Amino acid sequence: MFGWEFPPRLSGGLGRVCQALTGALARRGCRVTFVAPTVAGDEAPAGVTLLSPPPTADATGPRAEGGRRRWSLHPYRRRRPSSGPAGWSYLAGDGVYGEDLMAEVEGFGERAAALVEGEDFDVIYGHDWMTVPACLRVKRLKGRPYVFHCHSLEYDRGVFPDDEIAAVEREGLKAADVVIAVSRYTKERIVRLHGIAEEKVVVVHNGVDEPARPLPAVRGEGEEKVVLFLGRVTYQKGPEYFVEAAARVLGEMPEVTFVMAGTGDLLPRMVERVAELKIGRRFRFTGFLEGEDLERILSESDLLVMPSVSEPFGLAALEALVRGVPVCVSRTSGVAEVVESAVKVDCSDAAAMAGRIVDLLRDPALRREMARKAREEIKGLTWEAASGRIMAVLEGLRGGGA
Amino acid sequence: MPAVCLYFQAHQPFRLRRYPYLEVGKGGPYEDEALNRRLLDRVARRCYLPANDLLMGLIDGHGGRFRFSLSLSGCLLDQLELWRPDVLESFRALAGTGAVEFLGETDSHSLAFVYSPREFVRQVEDHAGRVERLFGHRPVTFRHTELIYSDEVAAAAGDLGFEAILAEGAPDLLGRRTAGVPYRPAARPRMRILLRNARLSDDVAFRFSRRDWEGYPLTAERYAAWIRGAGAEGGVVNLFMDYETFGEHQWEETGIFAFLAALPGEVLKGDDWVFATIREAACLVPDGGELPCPRLVSWADQERDLSAWAGNAMQRDALETLYSLEPLIGGRFDSRLHGTWRRLQTSDHFYYMSTKGRGDGEVHGYFNPYASPHDAYINYMNVLDDFAREVRKEAP
Numbered sequence: 067m068f069g070w071e072f073p074p075r076l077s078g079g080l081g082r083v084c085q086a087l088t089g090a091l092a093r094r095g096c097r098v099t100f101v102a103p104t105v106a107g108d109e110a111p112a113g114v115t116l117l118s119p120p121p122t123a124d125a126t127g128p129r130a131e132g133g134r135r136r137w138s139l140h141p142y143r144r145r146r147p148s149s150g151p152a153g154w155s156y157l158a159g160d161g162v163y164g165e166d167l168m169a170e171v172e173g174f175g176e177r178a179a180a181l182v183e184g185e186d187f188d189v190i191y192g193h194d195w196m197t198v199p200a201c202l203r204v205k206r207l208k209g210r211p212y213v214f215h216c217h218s219l220e221y222d223r224g225v226f227p228d229d230e231i232a233a234v235e236r237e238g239l240k241a242a243d244v245v246i247a248v249s250r251y252t253k254e255r256i257v258r259l260h261g262i263a264e265e266k267v268v269v270v271h272n273g274v275d276e277p278a279r280p281l282p283a284v285r286g287e288g289e290e291k292v293v294l295f296l297g298r299v300t301y302q303k304g305p306e307y308f309v310e311a312a313a314r315v316l317g318e319m320p321e322v323t324f325v326m327a328g329t330g331d332l333l334p335r336m337v338e339r340v341a342e343l344k345i346g347r348r349f350r351f352t353g354f355l356e357g358e359d360l361e362r363i364l365s366e367s368d369l370l371v372m373p374s375v376s377e378p379f380g381l382a383a384l385e386a387l388v389r390g391v392p393v394c395v396s397r398t399s400g401v402a403e404v405v406e407s408a409v410k411v412d413c414s415d416a417a418a419m420a421g422r423i424v425d426l427l428r429d430p431a432l433r434r435e436m437a438r439k440a441r442e443e444i445k446g447l448t449w450e451a452a453s454g455r456i457m458a459v460l461e462g463l464r465g466g467g468a
Numbered sequence: 469m470p471a472v473c474l475y476f477q478a479h480q481p482f483r484l485r486r487y488p489y490l491e492v493g494k495g496g497p498y499e500d501e502a503l504n505r506r507l508l509d510r511v512a513r514r515c516y517l518p519a520n521d522l523l524m525g526l527i528d529g530h531g532g533r534f535r536f537s538l539s540l541s542g543c544l545l546d547q548l549e550l551w552r553p554d555v556l557e558s559f560r561a562l563a564g565t566g567a568v569e570f571l572g573e574t575d576s577h578s579l580a581f582v583y584s585p586r587e588f589v590r591q592v593e594d595h596a597g598r599v600e601r602l603f604g605h606r607p608v609t610f611r612h613t614e615l616i617y618s619d620e621v622a623a624a625a626g627d628l629g630f631e632a633i634l635a636e637g638a639p640d641l642l643g644r645r646t647a648g649v650p651y652r653p654a655a656r657p658r659m660r661i662l663l664r665n666a667r668l669s670d671d672v673a674f675r676f677s678r679r680d681w682e683g684y685p686l687t688a689e690r691y692a693a694w695i696r697g698a699g700a701e702g703g704v705v706n707l708f709m710d711y712e713t714f715g716e717h718q719w720e721e722t723g724i725f726a727f728l729a730a731l732p733g734e735v736l737k738g739d740d741w742v743f744a745t746i747r748e749a750a751c752l753v754p755d756g757g758e759l760p761c762p763r764l765v766s767w768a769d770q771e772r773d774l775s776a777w778a779g780n781a782m783q784r785d786a787l788e789t790l791y792s793l794e795p796l797i798g799g800r801f802d803s804r805l806h807g808t809w810r811r812l813q814t815s816d817h818f819y820y821m822s823t824k825g826r827g828d829g830e831v832h833g834y835f836n837p838y839a840s841p842h843d844a845y846i847n848y849m850n851v852l853d854d855f856a857r858e859v860r861k862e863a864p
Binding site for chain 1: 486488489490492780781782784785786788789792838839840842843845846847849850852853856
C-alpha cells in the first residue's frame with residue numbers, strides 16, 4: 067500500500083485515515099506493507115509494516131533536514147511561508163511537504179517501486195494521485211491488480227486544476243482495476259470528469275474513531291459561543307464563505323467568536339478580509355493545529371462549519387460530530403450524504419449560512435438534538451465497517467486475478 | 469548666525485510574545501520579556517552607552533558650544549528603569565551638563581492623538597512629568613510619535629504649554645518654502661515649528677554606509693560642507709534622526725562613531741556657526757511666517773503620512789479595536805488595565821502590520837520581529853482579545 071503521510075507526520079486527514087484503515091485491515095487478517103516518503107515507525111498498528119525508500123542525495127531526492135534525510139512531498143502545490151526572526155509563523159505549514167512536487171512524486175515512484183521489488187503481495191493499493199507513479203511501476207513489475215483509493219480529486223482543489231496532476235490522476239484511475247471513492251459525490255465526479263466506468267468505482271465512506279476523552283456537554287446559553295472552521299485554508303474548503311458568514315452573524319450576535327484553524331495559500335487573504343470587514347475583534351486564526359491543540363479546539367467549539375466548494379468526504383465534520391459538536395456543511399460534500407442531522411447549505415450563500423448559524427447558536431436545545439441525532443447516524447461509520455467492504459474488494463481481486 | 473539643530477529620538481517598544489488563540493483567556497503575560505531584555509542590552513551596548521559617552525566627551529571638549537536635543541519615549545524609560553538603570557544614569561548625566569534639551573512626546577510612543585484626544589493629553593502630561601523628574605526640566609518642545617504633525621497637533625501641544633514643535637520637512641507641507649527657518653503654526657502663532665531637513669538627516673540615518681550611494685564614504689568634513697551649503701543664507705539646519713542610528717542601524721564598523729566625533733569640530737570651523745537645542749533655535753532664528761498644515765504629515769516612508777501605521781485594513785482594524793476599549797477602561801487611569809492598554813498603543817505594533825513593498829518595506833523589515841504582517845495582526849488581535857476579556861471581567 068502506497069501513501070504519502072502517516073502519523074505522527076501529518077498534513078491533513080489522510081495520514082490518520084491511512085493509519086486507521088491499515089490497522090482495521092490488519093485486524094481482518096490482511097498483511098499490509100505501507101510505503102510512504104517518510105515514516106517515523108513508532109505508530110504502526112499491529113500487523114502493519116511501515117517502509118520508506120532509502121535516502122539518496124541527488125537533487126530530486128530527499129533533503130537533509132534536522133539531521134535526518136527525508137522525502138518532501140505535497141499533494142497541493144503551494145509555497146511554504148518562512149518563519150520569522152522569532153522562529154515561528156501562524157502562516158507556516160505543517161513542515162511535512164516540500165516544493166518541487168512533480169519531480170518528487172516521480173522520484174518517490176521510482177524508489178518506492180525498487181524498495182518492494184523483492185516482496186511478495188496480492189494487491190497493489192495506492193492513495194490518491196501522489197502514489198500513481200509508484201503503483202504503475204509496481205503493476206508493470208509484478209502484474210498484480212491495482213486499487214486506487216480516491217480521497218480527493220485535483221478538480222476539487224481549485225478553480226484552475228493543475229493539468230499535470232489531473233493527467234497523472236487520470237492515468238492512475240484508468241489503470242486501476244478497482245477505484246474506491248470516499249463518497250457517492252466523488253464517485254459521480256470520477257465517472258463524469260475522468261470518464262471512468264461506473265461499475266469500476268466502489269463507494270466506501272470513511273470511518274471515524276471515538277475520541278479518547280469523554281464528551282464535553284454542549285455549553286448552555288449565556289456563555290460566549292465559538293464557531294469553528296477546521297481545514298486547509300484553500301479554495302476547495304471555501305474559507306471566504308466562512309468569513310463572509312461570520313461578518314453577517316456578528317452583525318446580529320456580536321459576542322460570538324469565529325475561529326479559523328488551519329493554513330493554506332488563501333490564509334493571508336482571509337486575514338486581510340477579516341480586517342476589511344472589521345471583525346478582527348471576534349475572529350481568531352490559530353495556524354496549523356494537531357494533537358492536543360486540535361482536540362482542545364474541537365472540544366471548545368459550539369458549532370463546526372464546513373463550507374467546502376467541493377469536499378470528497380469531510381472528515382473534520384465527523385470528528386466534530388463524534389465529539390458532540392453539531393455541524394453545518396455544504397451540500398457539495400461527501401459527509402452531507404451520510405449525515406442527515408447536519409445543517410446543509412450552499413457554500414456560496416453567505417446570507418443563508420449566517421441565518422442557519424444564528425438559528426443554531428440561539429437554540430441550545432436544537433444544537434443538542436442535532437448533535438445527538440447525528441451521532442446516532444454515524445454509528446455505522448466505523449473503520450471496522452469500511453475495512454470490511456474494502457476487504458471484500460481485495461478478496462474479489464485476489465480470487466478473480468492471479 | 470546659522471545654527472545646526474541635532475535631535476535624536478530614542479525608543480524601544482515592548483514587543484509581544486507569541487500568543488496563540490488557545491492562550492486567549494489566560495490573561496497574559498503579553499510581552500516577550502526575554503526578547504525585549506536581550507534587544508535592550510544589545511542596543512545599550514552598541515548604541516546608548518557608547519553614544520552617550522561620545523556625546524558627553526564632545527560637550528566637554530567644545531566647552532558648551534556643542535549642544536543638542538534628545539527625546540526618550542516612555543517605553544524606553546520603562547525598560548531602562550526595569551532592566552538598565554545604569555543606562556538611565558548615563559542619560560541623566562547628559563542632562564546634567566545643561567547642553568541637552570529633552571523633548572516631550574506621548575508616553576507610550578502612540579498614535580493617541582488620532583484616536584483619542586483624552587488619552588493623548590494624559591500620555592503627554594505623564595511623559596512630561598517623567599522627563600522633569602528624571603532630567604530636571606519640564607519639556608517645552610513637543611514631538612509627536614514619528615514626527616506626526618498638523619495644525620491640530622500644534623494646537624493641542626500649545627494647549628499643554630509647549631513652545632516649539634517638530635515636523636517633517638515634507639514637500640507637501642513646505643511647497644516652495646525652505647525647511648531652514650522656524651515657522652509659526654497657523655493656530656498658535658506664538659509657537660514655533662522646526663522642520664526636519666530630510667535629505668541631510670537621511671544621508672546619515674539611512675545612506676551613511678550604503679556603498680552604492682554617490683556620497684559614500686561620507687566624512688565629517690564633507691558633511692559639514694553640505695550643512696554649510698544648506699545654511700548659507702542663515703537660518704537653521706535641522707538634523708533629526710533615530711538615536712539608534714549610531715551603532716545599531718549603522719554599526720560601529722561603518723565608522724559612524726568616528727563621524728559623529730568629528731562632526732562638531734568640522735561644523736564649528738565655520739566661524740559664525742553654532743549648535744543649538746530646539747528651544748534655542750526657536751528663540752534665536754527669525755521665523756518665516758505662518759505655515760498652515762491641515763493634514764497629518766510624518767517622517768515615515770516615502771508618503772510622509774500615516775500610511776505606515778494605518779495604511780491597510782489590518783492596521784485600521786487593530787487600531788479601531790484597541791481604541792474601542794477606552795470607554796470600558798473608563799476613568800481607571802492609574803490601573804493595571806490602563807497601563808496595559810497604553811502599552812498596546814505603541815505605534816510599532818501597527819508598523820509591523822504594514823504591507824508596503826520594497827524601499828519602505830526594507831526599513832519596516834529591519835525593525836520587525838514577525839515573519840509577515842499577517843502574523844503581526846493575528847498575534848496582536850489574539851492579545852487584544854485576551855485583554856478585552858480581562859477588561860470586561862473587571863468592568864464596573
